[in-house]
Amino acid sequence: MGKSRQCAESCVDYLALELVHHYRTQLQGPSLQAALDAVGERAGRQLAERCARDRAPLLEQLEAVKFICKEFWGEVFRKAVDNLRTNHRGTFVLRDTQFRWLVRLSQNQMPAQLGQPLPAPAAKADLAADFLLLPCALVRGALAQLGWDAAVTADAASLPQVDFTVVMRQQVQR
């Protein structure tokens, strides 16, 4: 096995930002949601495959989610999930108190032209919504690769803390 190739974390940060800006502004082609979902799921599958390469197969739902919280999160978001809650009926809430991809998000207070009124303060959750599409798709893809079909949504009401809600649907036949 050759040396693992690495790339600076800044590259991943900038790429993620630019993906959102690019798909927001282009007039033809897939919509922002569709594009980021597709990209994220594919990347999530491959990342999960890489992370889980040398491990025993994860047969339990909870085991798969714990793998996502620790190893997968560590590889992709550079830290582990801080808090995991479940209702033992297929719904899990993964809480990351310092979500690194969005820790620098802050609204621009500058008006478009000097002299114009300040922009209205927007809820951080709304500003962050587009930037959470890719992480959700990554988690969805990773779970799919591990054999679980799930719906993933994110809630960024109190940035930099982000809550990811995973609702498991059913186990996919491999």
Add this chain to the structure above:
Amino acid sequence: MGCMTFYIFNRKGRCQYYHEWQRLKPIKQGAGSQDEDFKLMFGLCWSMRALATAVDPKNPSKQQMGAPMRIGDGCSFNSIKTSNFKLHYLESPSGLKFVLTTDPTVGSMVEQLQYIYASLFVELVAKNPLYTPGDAFLFEPFSAALNKYMRTLGLLS
């Protein structure tokens, strides 16, 4: 109080960020309006850089006007000291110009400006998803971090 004003200009001359801690002479008596002040400040830095490159007795290569250069390459002035204030200047490789005016008694601020660029601007502004490169900005975390840094340097009480 040591630090007075702080500007960030982009490559095209647009002032992206301006902060003043202490400006005893109001702009009306100086440049006339905020816009004029920005234009004059940018013009000063541009001309100084061009002059310095022109009279430079050391570096033989000819630099093109407006082309981005590595920090330290070519000829760029570091500071201008007058009897009332000292103007510190840093130009990033991407053409961003950081201008800080302080008391004349302050020493060299080259490393401090580097820190402001690398650890404050890049981390808090360039990596902010809501920042559009080239536009004027006002981000609370950046302003707070800048004030905090000035305080640790002892330039802001």
